[in-house]
Amino acid sequence: MATRLRSIKTLCCAVPSMRFFVVSLPCGWLLAVMLASIGSSIVAPYAPNAIDLAARLQPPIGFGGNWSHILGTDNLGRDTLSRLLHAGQTSFLIAIIATLVGAAIGTTVGFLAAYFRGVVEEVIVALVDFQAAVPFFIVALAIIAAFGASTVTIAVLLCLFGWERYARVARAIAISVSERDYVNAAQLYGAHPLRIYLRHILPNTQAVLMVNLAVNFSEVILLESTLSFLGLGVQPPNASLGAMLNFGREYLSDAWWMAAAPGGVIFISILAVTALSEFLRRSEA
Amino acid sequence: MTPFVMVKLFRAFLTIWIAVTFVFIILRLSGNPALSALGEDAPLDALHHFNQLVGLDRSIWFQYLTFLKKVTFVDFGTSFRDGRAVSEIVLERLPKTGLLMGTSFVFGAAVGIPAGALAAHFERRWIDRTILSLATASFSLPNFCLGILLTLIFVMKLQIAPGAGSETLGHVFLPALAIGTGYAGILARFTRSALLDIHQEPFILAAESRGLSRLDVLVQHAFPNAAIPVVTIAGLIFGGLVSGAVVIETIFAWPGIGQLLVSSVANRDLPVVQALILLLTVSMVTINTCVDLAYFYLDPRIRAGGER
Numbered sequence: 001m002a003t004r005l006r007s008i009k010t011l012c013c014a015v016p017s018m019r020f021f022v023v024s025l026p027c028g029w030l031l032a033v034m035l036a037s038i039g040s041s042i043v044a045p046y047a048p049n050a051i052d053l054a055a056r057l058q059p060p061i062g063f064g065g066n067w068s069h070i071l072g073t074d075n076l077g078r079d080t081l082s083r084l085l086h087a088g089q090t091s092f093l094i095a096i097i098a099t100l101v102g103a104a105i106g107t108t109v110g111f112l113a114a115y116f117r118g119v120v121e122e123v124i125v126a127l128v129d130f131q132a133a134v135p136f137f138i139v140a141l142a143i144i145a146a147f148g149a150s151t152v153t154i155a156v157l158l159c160l161f162g163w164e165r166y167a168r169v170a171r172a173i174a175i176s177v178s179e180r181d182y183v184n185a186a187q188l189y190g191a192h193p194l195r196i197y198l199r200h201i202l203p204n205t206q207a208v209l210m211v212n213l214a215v216n217f218s219e220v221i222l223l224e225s226t227l228s229f230l231g232l233g234v235q236p237p238n239a240s241l242g243a244m245l246n247f248g249r250e251y252l253s254d255a256w257w258m259a260a261a262p263g264g265v266i267f268i269s270i271l272a273v274t275a276l277s278e279f280l281r282r283s284e285a
Numbered sequence: 286m287t288p289f290v291m292v293k294l295f296r297a298f299l300t301i302w303i304a305v306t307f308v309f310i311i312l313r314l315s316g317n318p319a320l321s322a323l324g325e326d327a328p329l330d331a332l333h334h335f336n337q338l339v340g341l342d343r344s345i346w347f348q349y350l351t352f353l354k355k356v357t358f359v360d361f362g363t364s365f366r367d368g369r370a371v372s373e374i375v376l377e378r379l380p381k382t383g384l385l386m387g388t389s390f391v392f393g394a395a396v397g398i399p400a401g402a403l404a405a406h407f408e409r410r411w412i413d414r415t416i417l418s419l420a421t422a423s424f425s426l427p428n429f430c431l432g433i434l435l436t437l438i439f440v441m442k443l444q445i446a447p448g449a450g451s452e453t454l455g456h457v458f459l460p461a462l463a464i465g466t467g468y469a470g471i472l473a474r475f476t477r478s479a480l481l482d483i484h485q486e487p488f489i490l491a492a493e494s495r496g497l498s499r500l501d502v503l504v505q506h507a508f509p510n511a512a513i514p515v516v517t518i519a520g521l522i523f524g525g526l527v528s529g530a531v532v533i534e535t536i537f538a539w540p541g542i543g544q545l546l547v548s549s550v551a552n553r554d555l556p557v558v559q560a561l562i563l564l565l566t567v568s569m570v571t572i573n574t575c576v577d578l579a580y581f582y583l584d585p586r587i588r589a590g591g592e593r
Contacts, residue, residue: 129296130303133573134566135524137531142308145550145558146315222427226532229429230547242429249433249536253441260437263430271425278421 022279026272033269034096037088045070045079048086048239052077057255072257074248080261087239088265094240095220098158099213102220105159106166107205111197113167114174124167131164137223144232154233158224162216169208177204207284214277218270225266241266289581297574304566308559309352313345315555361560366552371560375542381451382541385534386526388461393468393522400469401476402503408481416473423470428529432463432536449538460537464529468522475518479511486510513583520573527565 036043053076059065060072060080071080113124131139140157147153177183178201186196227233228242236243241262248259327335336342343351355361361371397420404416439459440448447456483489484507492506527543534543542561549557 126299126303130300130307133300133520134304134569135528137528138562138565139307141531141546141550142558142562143311145553145555146311148553149551218425225427226429230532230535230551232547232550245429245433252433252437256437256441259433263433267426267430270427271422274421274425 022275026275029268029272030276033088033265034092037085037092040082040085040089044082044085046082048078048083050078050082052079057251059255060257060261063257071261072255074255074258075251080257083239083244084241084261084265087241087244087262090234090238090240091221091224091242094155094158094224094234095217098155098161098220098224099217101159102162102216103166103209103213106163107170107202107209109163110167110170110172111174111201113171114178115193115197121171124171128164128167132168136161137226140223140227141232144227149232149235151234151238154224154227157227158220161220161223162212165212165216166209169212170205173205173208174201177201211277211280211284214273214280218273218277221266221273222270290578293574293577293581297570300570301563301567304563304570305353305356306349308562309349312555312559313348356563362556364549364557365554366549366557371556374545374557375560375564378540378542378545381539382530382534382543385457385460385464385539385541386530388457389464389468389526389529390522392461392465393472396465397469397472398476401473402480404473404477405480405484406499406503413477417477420470420473424467426467428463428467429532429536431466432460432533435459435463436536451539451541456537456539460533460539463533463536464526467529468525471518471522471525472515475515476511479514480507482514483507483510513580516576516579516583519576520569523572524569527569 040048052073055069055073055077057075058069058073058077061067061070063072065072069079069081071084073079074083109124113121140161143157144153174197183196183200186200191199224233224240225242225245228240229246231243231246234240234243244262245259245266248255248257248262251258341348359372363369364371364374367374400416400420404413404420407413436448436459439446446459447453448459450456480503489502489506492502497505530541531543531546533539534541535547538544542564545557546561548554549561
């Protein structure tokens with residue numbers, strides 16, 4: 001019985017001692033990829049659209065290639081690594097901006113529901129339930145069908161992604177916190193509602209917000225690359241990882257690295273964010 | 286009809302009504318339907334005739350009510366592309382998607398649930414660690430990346446599987462594998478944590494102390510109770526299968542509604558798109574409502590009027 005109780009205790013606080021794999025490695029990868037993508041014009045060995053027909057379809061190093069093109073070249077002799085960095089810049093910039101804007105929109109909507117209550121709250125809650133019941137991917141396809149596929153459409157869509165998750169959390173926290181004494185005190189001093197929400201209620205959402213940001217970030221990357229992969233997202237001449245993968249699909253039998261390079265970056269990045277978000281969630285619990 | 290069931294049904298109708306209204310609003314925001322149907326340089330009288338034919342010359346409220354009426358009677362008009370009735374096009378593709386989603390789901394459950402049970406059994410040992418890592422990797426790997434990887438390995442290099450089409454039963458394997466792998470991962474993790482939660486309950490201890498074998502405890506006492514949280518994610522899984530089918534059908538040229546949706550969106554064939562969006566919404570809402578009602582019958586605490 002005693003050993004059983006002990007095993008239950010160890011079970012409750014089961015945090016694997018794999019800090020290196022779930023924190024350091026993912027952080028390092030994400031930081032490296034983002035820095036390289038954002039500084040792609042400095043880091044990249046070639047211009048992303050520099051055509052070199054003499055060096056067409058060169059395989060990467062280790063598969064018969066040489067150091068002049070580390071990740072090989074495509075059907076027009078463009079350097080895969082340089083194009084990858086260029087595409088990564090679009091994908092990661094969009095994902096970072098969209099995640100932050102989405103959090104701001106969702107949190108604001110949630111606070112509005114908590115502040116006004118009544119009809120406003122009912123409408124917002126119904127919309128949140130609707131969004132939670134229908135996959136955003138499907139809603140996104142409907143909007144793209146109506147407005148046409150363009151880089152602007154996808155950017156706006158990604159900014160709206162996940163708003164219901166933030167709104168739900170923000171509303172719940174705002175409602176429970178607005179009963180607290182320090183909020184009442186601030187109200188008695190005559191603080192503006194905006195000040196109360198920004199200074200006294202917003203900090204309470206921080207812990208959940210961090211987890212949601214991490215989860216949302218990987219889902220935004222996934223959604224953007226999926227839509228771009230289907231040809232409905234980022235449009236040429238802009239490149240994104242998904243669009244590059246879609247392009248590489250056509251050359252799968254001759255040049256697998258054209259698809260493997262962007263696919264690998266998408267996979268490892270999502271894996272890294274997943275590991276991080278799970279670490280955040282565990283350390284919060 | 287208890288209040289609980291009534292509230293759930295009301296919520297379901299509300300969600301579907303919001304979806305219908307949403308489709309109506311974005312269709313009206315997207316520009317002149319006459320121009321998109323007849324082309325940018327259609328003659329004026331043709332546009333006028335089209336407007337009268339479709340009812341676009343009436344007030345917006347009249348149009349909205351007409352739209353609601355048509356949707357209620359499942360009348361979505363004809364496709365812009367080939368002029369056939371939308372319901373006919375959708376119906377002939379539905380069985381293919383059903384087959385693909387069904388196979389993916391069976392594969393995901395057949396691999397994921399036993400893997401999760403195995404991981405829970407060997408908790409914190411190397412088997413558990415391996416299964417957990419594989420599960421995390423499998424749902425972090427986007428289905429389109431996996432689809433391309435499978436094509437590369439099984440179609441291009443080994444040449445043992447067909448890469449496109451749906452002529453034979455063998456065609457279903459690769460796309461089902463591409464959709465199902467992520468679900469196997471999610472189900473494995475979910476089953477594992479549900480079983481571990483259950484494992485701390487006193488009734489498991491009681492069953493063990495009565496001398497039941499570990500398998501008996503698992504099958505008779507742990508699984509039925511672990512099933513309740515797993516049922517919760519049924520709606521989530523269905524939504525994921527739908528999104529997965531949309532992408533994977535395109536990669537493997539599988540002639541289902543996912544492929545139809547992508548090509549209709551790319552060609553802005555709005556009648557087909559709205560029919561598919563509403564079809565998927567209604568299926569999602571139906572599944573979610575069924576899950577809620579299943580809770581009602583599975584969990585005596587809710588039936589007694591308690592809060593979930």
